[in-house]
Amino acid sequence: MQAREIFTSFMFRRAIIFVLLFLVSYAAIFMFIYWQMASFEFTRIKNLLEQQAHALSLAPEDQIHWSIKRQIYADLRQVTFSALFDRERRYIEGNIKAIPDSLPIDGMAHQVALRDLDENDQSLEPNLFVAQRLPDSRILLIGRSILDLGKLKEAVLQALQIGVLPMACMAIIVGAVFSRQMNSRLARAQRTLSLFQKGRLDERLPISGRRDELDILSTQVNSLLMELERVVNELHHVGNNMAHNLRTPLARVQASLENAQRLMPESEAAYAFVTRAIQSLEQTFALTTALLRVAQMESGKARGSFCLLDLSELIHEVADLYEPVAEAKGIALEIAVTTAKVRGDRDLLLEALANLLDNAVKFSPEHGSVKISLSQARSGPVISITDTGPGIPDREKSKIFKRFYRGPHSSQIPGNGLGLTLVAAIVRLHNFSLEVEDGPPGSVFRLRCVATPDVANAPSASEPRG
Numbered sequence: 184m185q186a187r188e189i190f191t192s193f194m195f196r197r198a199i200i201f202v203l204l205f206l207v208s209y210a211a212i213f214m215f216i217y218w219q220m221a222s223f224e225f226t227r228i229k230n231l232l233e234q235q236a237h238a239l240s241l242a243p244e245d246q247i248h249w250s251i252k253r254q255i256y257a258d259l260r261q262v263t264f265s266a267l268f269d270r271e272r273r274y275i276e277g278n279i280k281a282i283p284d285s286l287p288i289d290g291m292a293h294q295v296a297l298r299d300l301d302e303n304d305q306s307l308e309p310n311l312f313v314a315q316r317l318p319d320s321r322i323l324l325i326g327r328s329i330l331d332l333g334k335l336k337e338a339v340l341q342a343l344q345i346g347v348l349p350m351a352c353m354a355i356i357v358g359a360v361f362s363r364q365m366n367s368r369l370a371r372a373q374r375t376l377s378l379f380q381k382g383r384l385d386e387r388l389p390i391s392g393r394r395d396e397l398d399i400l401s402t403q404v405n406s407l408l409m410e411l412e413r414v415v416n417e418l419h420h421v422g423n424n425m426a427h428n429l430r431t432p433l434a435r436v437q438a439s440l441e442n443a444q445r446l447m448p449e450s451e452a453a454y455a456f457v458t459r460a461i462q463s464l465e466q467t468f469a470l471t472t473a474l475l476r477v478a479q480m481e482s483g484k485a486r487g488s489f490c491l492l493d494l495s496e497l498i499h500e501v502a503d504l505y506e507p508v509a510e511a512k513g514i515a516l517e518i519a520v521t522t523a524k525v526r527g528d529r530d531l532l533l534e535a536l537a538n539l540l541d542n543a544v545k546f547s548p549e550h551g552s553v554k555i556s557l558s559q560a561r562s563g564p565v566i567s568i569t570d571t572g573p574g575i576p577d578r579e580k581s582k583i584f585k586r587f588y589r590g591p592h593s594s595q596i597p598g599n600g601l602g603l604t605l606v607a608a609i610v611r612l613h614n615f616s617l618e619v620e621d622g623p624p625g626s627v628f629r630l631r632c633v634a635t636p637d638v639a640n641a642p643s644a645s646e647p648r649g
């Protein structure tokens with residue numbers, strides 16, 4: 184299967200949508216975790232600062248001094264602030280020289296952005312501060328940087344990025360593998376259905392044995408195909424039985440008419456009617472015979488009589504048969520053959536060639552020309568029958584092989600519309616192929632035979648057939 188087909192397939196597109204949804208939910212989970220952790224940490228620091236400020240405000244004087252000093256010396260990372268101011272907000276001691284303007288003195292923690300303590304760094308740093316008035320009206324200021332919370336966010340985003348790429352790649356690969364598997368199963372099912380459509384009624388959809396939705400659908404379609412095959416076979420059977428059963432009474436009528444004709448003087452008008460009735464009966468016989476031949480062909484019963492055949496010999500034989508008809512219409516019959524052998528049923532191939540030649544002569548106008556040529560292609564011998572008839576329009580090309588189909592230009596020309604049906608059945612039986620093309624005028628029927636690899640071992644046409 185082509186890579187393009189995989190990537191444009193329904194399954195692959197579903198996989199991509201699934202990947203996108205997965206990534207969005209993955210990112211959402213990470214953001215939720217970050218938000219939870221950040222707000223927990225923020226509340227923890229806030230509570231800690233407020234408790235600490237409150238406890239110090241009740242502590243004796245020396246403990247306040249000691250606590251401010253200890254905090255400053257122990258803070259190697261320089262993330263905490265501790266200072267004491269007089270009632271006029273003037274600095275007494277500590278590692279911050281002024282109370283931030285926007286900070287209320289209410290013993291509660293507030294977020295205040297300060298310039299970094301490093302003088303070269305002009306960026307604003309987020310901090311939490313508590314300003315607590317002491318019983319003697321001095322002001323105690325304690326605070327802590329919450330820059331770490333921003334770092335936590337960066338760490339979470341980094342973890343998200345690291346996880347996204349391998350996960351997206353994996354999902355795309357898994358999607359491609361699944362869609363390849365599914366597409367190849369669908370392609371097999373499509374092949375089967377188109378074979379069924381072409382008349383291979385015994386074809387069934389493959390069942391993988393995985394008991395998945397496709398298996399269930401295939402099983403249902405298969406039972407539908409079985410039913411269709413049964414109905415089609417039954418219809419054929421009824422038609423064939425009718426054709427078969429008609430032959431005996433028709434033969435009796437024909438025999439009676441022939442007896443009556445023998446007893447009748449040729450000059451009487453009734454003689455002409457009887458002659459016409461016998462001709463119509465002969466046509467009906469030809470029709471039933473053709474129908475039964477098609478039925479025999481389609482059931483594959485004729486395959487037993489295959490042997491090695493010389494195609495040029497067959498072509499000469501058929502041409503001899505139609506030479507008088509062509510001559511009567513002033514049609515030039517040209518034969519250009521090489522030697523080629525195929526395996527097949529002699530009578531059936533004669534019948535197929537005779538039908539094709541019959542059409543070519545029948546549909547060519549008077550003084551036209553018909554050519555039969557035999558050439559060798561790489562796949563095997565090719566017989567081409569070219570005529571100067573009206574040709575076959577493209578829209579009709581697929582219909583002419585159907586039972587009883589006759590083109591619009593055939594109404595004045597005798598026939599039952601069964602000749603090409605029979606040819607198609609014979610061609611199928613031999614695994615050959617038949618193509619119709621437009622000729623310079625008229626049409627060209629090309630019968631492509633299969634090369635015979637076992638020419639040396641195969642029995643020849645003169646040997647008894649089995």
Ligand SMILES: Nc1ncnc2c1ncn2[C@@H]1O[C@H](COP(=O)(O)OP(=O)(O)OP(=O)(O)O)[C@@H](O)[C@H]1O
Binds near residue numbers: 597602
């Ligand atoms: N060589 C051809 N040139 C033009 N039209 C053709 C040719 N061969 C077949 N056709 C068209 O295909 C139709 C079907 O051909 P087919 O041989 O099955 O039936 P038929 O010749 O009409 O009757 P039958 O073969 O039963 O005597 C014809 O009626 C005709 O319209």
Ligand SMILES: [Mg+2]
Binds near residue numbers: 538541542598601602
């Ligand atoms: Mg015909």
